Amino acid sequence: MTEQNLAQKTTVRTQKYKRELLWLSPALLATAVLFTVYLRSHPYPSFGAGLYLLVAERISEAGYALPKTIPYYTDGGVPFAYPPLMFYAVAAIRDLTGLDPITITRVLPGLVTMLYLVPLYLLARDLLGSRPEAALTSLLAAVSPPVLQWHISAGGIVRAPAFLFALTGIYAGLRLYRDRDQRWVVPSLALFTLTVLTHPLYTAFFALSYFLLFLAFDRTAWGLLRGAVVGVGGITLAAPWWIQVMSYHGVDVFTSAAGTHGGIGGGIQSLQALVEFDVHGALVGQLWAVVPLFGIAYLLKERRYFLPVWFVTVMLAFGKPRLSVTVGAFIIAVFLLEGVGPWLKRETPLAVGRRGFVTAALVLIATVGLAGGAMYATGDVDAHAGSPSLPQFITHDDVEAMEWVETNTDPSATFVVQGDAAEWFPQQTHRTMLVGPWGVEWKGHEPYNRQLNLFRDISSCNSAHCMSQTLSEAGVSPDYIYLPKGTFTVRGMQYQRTSKLAMSMHLSPKYRTVFENDGVIVFEVMGGEQGESQTGTGPGRKSGNSDGENSGGR
Template sequence: MSGATIVRRIGPRLPALPVDSDDARWLGWPLVVGLAVVALYLATNDYPAYGAGLYIETADAVRANGYALPATVPHYGPEGVPFAYPPLMFYVLAVLRDVGAGAFVMALYLPPLVTVAALVPTYLLGRDVVGDRRAGTAAALLVVLHPQVLEWHISAGGLVRAPAFVFALWGSYAALRLFRDGDREWLLPGLFAVALVAHTHPTYTVFTVATYLLFWAGYDRSPAGLVRGAVVGFGALALALPWLATVVGHHGVSVFSGAAGTHGGLFGVVYRLREWGPTGALVPMAAAVGLLRTRHRVLGAWTVAVWLLFAQPRFTYAVGAITVVAAVVELAERGYLDGAVALVDRALGHAGSGPPDRADGGVARPHVGVARVVVAALVVLSLVGLGSVGAEFAGAGGTTPEFVDDADVAAMTWAAEETGPDATFVVLGDAAEWFPVHTDRTILVSPWGAEWRGPDTYQRHLDAFVNGSECANRSCAEEAMASVDARPDYVYVPKGAYTVRGDYEHASDTLESTFAESPRYERAFENEGVVVFRTVTASDRTATGSGRPATPRGPRRQPIR
């Protein structure tokens, strides 16, 4: 067989757009709701939720290296972080930084907007798997109104995760068209979607590859389909080779194998159940099991596979949104929801009108009544979902905690202006994640990026950070620092409310007082939310005697955008 014949068989053409005018209102609906979610998030968050300091510091390292891949990213840990991340979004962020975009501005606005873009492939998957545009609308609404899905995509880390989510869903849609429908025109879009996600985030890459394998096994199983899948996989790998070769040249293959053992690893169901127990993912899982003996058995198997593979429940919830919709449609088609449909239709002021018999002897549901009930259900889902999301965003202990506030920004500005460039810090609390990118100073306790130095290093820094940040006195904090051999020039101590790994805490008064009472520390800066202690050496005490310098006190600042 000639090469030209192979190219013709695998499909050289590009597909037509998968939407038309009939999709406009059904796709537009979740997009409008998604923009309303964005507005709620921006109205309730002055600063980005969670952190993306390491991501932006990585982009700055790319800029500093003349847009070549750097070997390490500085300031996160005493040795920095090996640059082994998929590089695509760091180049995008580097360009935005070069044109003047601020760290907090990018992290606040870009992730939620990109997350809304993920609703397009979600709608298409729901529409084409179930075979109904309204199913696509429902699936997209369930995704954009789910707190767990939103938490990790609209927050600051969504600078990388949200684009990866978009690419992964487009890759999944291409796989559906390629293997179920035999549309060879989707080979090239699938290849580029997989290549994009492979250059963006490793976990979403595993999700996409698993989806391709499962869809081939569930829908196709032909040698020709296997060849097309191989073209997608090896084509994406070929595009990733320059990045992979550079990273392996800097750090060896072990940098990838070590990181794979962190964050729950593969078959994350064991980690998830051990850490958190059963979760709400049991709802889509129940729907998935119910679908295994229906025409949607591949969808059910996809959900089960994702639940088993990933510790992060957001993957199960995203796929599970389609699964739940398919299960409801399946129940409706079998007549189990006839009574509910008639009841709701009467409540809307309409009565069923003698519908014809069904082939199975039952009574067919009036199509007009079903349409009214579906629209009513989507309206209720949208309104109740928006209300719940707004309450979640605004409530204490919600899913969008801000790692920094005005007091933190003032303290970081002081550190950038008043300490030496080689000064080292231990920062207690989640403000640590943003600290290096705002100050250009090094933190010595840093779980962020430590996974690239292996699971042992990651776990030691994670334990030191969490334990130290939750301490009630100086000796406890010093013990946590000593566990990673951290001897900082400054210790950054939060006052009042702060967060640790996204969980809200309230600083103990004894933490500050025990640092203040120790002759080994002196106050270097203080405002209403932060006190920074400088480590006093023997030479410092000799030079200054018993006197202590006045403590600079920072002004209240407006949020930096």
């Protein structure tokens, strides 16, 4: 190849990349705006990732060996059986950069959220055969609240990379099955392995989507063999993780956790809710759920079955809006540009060509989507039965209180924590939290449900008597009780705390205030209904630090 031909080829390739970037830019810019809004409105990350960060910390402390258990989350800790890839990545980021863990959970999810739009666009472009439809698909997914909620929030340090791997792998599967290009077997295998090592839900989404691609494009023995290579090969390559976990905890650790968060088949209720349209539901959520139905009707009329089958199967299998809305974005894009656009041109006086309609659709969705997405990102949307979207589980007052706990209590001290700040508490304080469901799913349904119900019961207590009785009946005897003041959340649902509980505990001889700031009160349990007297210096206490004075300051 001559130097001139090489230069021409490079120029053509560069122009091609620029054209793809041009079509992808609306989604990238929209996500960048929403990410910026989120960062400016959230000094602390939304939802929880304390357990994830503590896992990464333990991995680093163990010289990057796989930990057996994770301490501080309930008495005795919880088994470590999570897919470990992103915990290793976060541990490496912390060790190499020295970044604060909370900063990582604020920034990393948003960056990866922007990155996964690239394979999403490529998948839509090749599956739909249209760059405008791919641009619209990626834009719709970028601004949709259900997708944004779970990938830009704190837990997105795991979920967003898993979504990136899954979408890229599904794109590789499309190239493998539709184009019959076996060069995509190795990328598919690598991506499936990465997904297996990152998150089980996205692994199942990858596998189901891959199987549907096989049925749609390559129902041959060779197609089945290639799929088996990817599926069995990915599980096999991940064996160093799951074999070691089973050697620690047995195979039951995986079977026990199945279904604690919905599991396969958890979408039947979601489909029923979709059919039984709730006029009183949140408008944004209802629109994202219902609009694809019009697209499905159009596609069925056109005898194009893959997208409707993909949408319904994903909804039935998982019941996770973040996944069904992503598939729904493909359907909406086709419906708008191939159904609505031509109909408007044909049946109305609007003489709008395809290019004009594409531009109008992108501008309209970007405008409306950014407005709604920005409100969602700031937490101004009622997304949880009247509770705000993307709530922050911890505040500056929580961080201050947790620093006090780590400095002024014995390492063996045990706590009961009201509200969702409990998820972050063990990671921030390195103290044992006796009540909370996080990580307990690996112990099985019964322990998980017990912890979840007890956490809700304790968090709803509004008197010292309720607190003492609930803990006594559950056989839980903490050294301290950590209470939020004012507004807080329980499993994402907002609560408004009055002064009744704090006053009741102040007046009770069973509790003594050892720390208080504007947002948190920490009480020492003095005995009584919680068991034997624990006054003075003893297990769980440091001498001179339980004097009842406000160490945090107002």
